[in-house]
Amino acid sequence: MKSQQYAAPSPLYAVIDLGSNSFHMLITRLVADGVQTVDKVKRKVRLASGLDEQLNLSEEAIGRGLECLSFFAERLQDIAPENIRIVATATLRIANNAEHFLSRAQTVLKQPVRLLSGIEEAERIYLGVAHTSECSSRKLVLDIGGASTEIIAGEDFDIHHAISLNMGCVTFNQQFFCAGNIDEAAFSKAIAEAKSHLLPYIAQYSDFNWQHVLGGSGTMQALAEILMHQNRSAIVTLAFMQEVKAQLISAGQIEQINIGGLTSERSPVLASGLAILIALFETFEINALQLSSGALREGLLYEMLPDMRSLHIRTRTVDSLVERFHIDVAHAERVSHQAMHLFNGYADNWQLHDDNLKQLLSCACQLHEVGLLLSYKNHQRHGAYILQHADLPGFDQTERQLLVNLVRLSKGDIPANAMAELAITDTLTATRLLAILRLAIILCRRRKDDVLPQYNTSVNERMINLCLPSQWLEAHPLISDELLHERQQLRALGLDLTIAC
DSSP, X not given: OOOOOOOOOOOEEEEEEEOSSOEEEEEEEEETTEEXXXXXXXEOOOGGGGBOTTSOBOHHHHHHHHHHHHHHHHHHTTSOGGGEEEEEOHHHHHOTTHHHHHXXXXXXXXXXXXXXXXXXXXXXXXXXXXXXXXXXXXXXXXXXXXXXXXXXXXXXXXXXXXXXXXXOHHHHHHHHSGGGBOOHHXXXXXXXXXXXXXXXXXXXXXXTOOXXXXXXXHHHHHHHHHHHHTTOOSEEEXXXXXXXXXXXXXXXXXXXXXXXXXXXXXXXXXXXXXXXXXXXXXXXXOOEEEEOSOSHHHHHHHHHSTTGXXXXXXXXXXXXXXXXXXXXXXXXXXXXXXXXXHHHHXXXXXXXXXXXXXXXXXXXXXXXXXXXXXXXXXXXXXXXXXXXXXXXXXXXXXXXXXXXXXXXXXXXXXXXXXXXXXXXSOHHHHHHHHHHHHHHHHHTTXXXXXXXXXXXXXXXXSEEEEEOOHHHHHHOHHHHHHHHHHHHHHHTTTOEEEEEO
């Protein structure tokens, strides 16, 4: 019996971030130019809480940190040293005995540890966002760490302004929410203190005229998780933060916090992080913040990876999924081509002029069979699950939500209000995108490029007209029958389909 030959896996890359609140290790590899996470380890070390009034780290905090690094060291043994980046941040910038900890850390890890300056940290946070976000327009990036807060303004990969301020969720927690007490007075003091740090930078950042605000720190992730638990879009607003603030004050004590969607590990520093984020929103008059899928670790990672700036972010992500889930590329392109033909033909009458929505529709076409690798039965549900839980650099939460819904409803019955409550667009536009996707899939049912004839199609407000040659319809009874059944399904979307000969 012949042994099967397998291609050697791509090399592993490791990034370790010795943060003020948590230590993180991220291990990845490249698959079809996309980043695949192989392993993640996170430990709540809360190094910043070990600083005394003289800014010396306690032996207890040092011990917690070194124990965590011993876990990480085991995993690093099989990774090439040139593929490893280890950095330390805010707490070790201000600790008087930082060198004592860092020398012992390097002994444990058997790798060098680089202490980043505040600006270096801010710059890499921005690059992590830039490498994982589709947004190339002017953006404001926020990151609230355990002992520092970074604020960066930039466009594409170019940084215009970057600052790192000595305030964070762990240090503010000790300063304003000591003994675990949460009340209005503590919040007011914490917000006022944060604003005093921000005051000198108001003009500099307000003049930047950003178009999007993104952030990916623990505070923002906690808020997004609460929103998603409530089946709300993961867009953080000041009004929502005031809701959470009221719930925290009502709890009165950190140990009494009970908010749906909030994990126990995020509870201890949510109040302090929230106070800083409220101050940022009010100081810079921010309307909404989207969760980013990248920050410091991703910024460090992409520095190591070859030629990543030349590859389109969404293309990397889609190509990686296509390879990993063995999607039929030719058929995916066939469906996408047909959908783009319909989209362009319907654009004027249906007011489809958003290039981002057009690109998301194309991505849905390419990924609509991602669930087939699991099984044919309910493959659209499997696909939706995969997209809901996969790493999707280049897609924010609202874009992922649309993509998941398009794939989930790409075939089968359409429930009432199927595309309601999407944050990225209105329900009517979303239903029209779904109708286009479903028709493109049916028209390409033969999975051959030379099958479809030339045909005419048009739309008005609630009507889709397909004019296919009668001889072709007779020669393709399955497609003809599916189009007839689709008339019933599209009525759930408030659309009528006519099939003329």
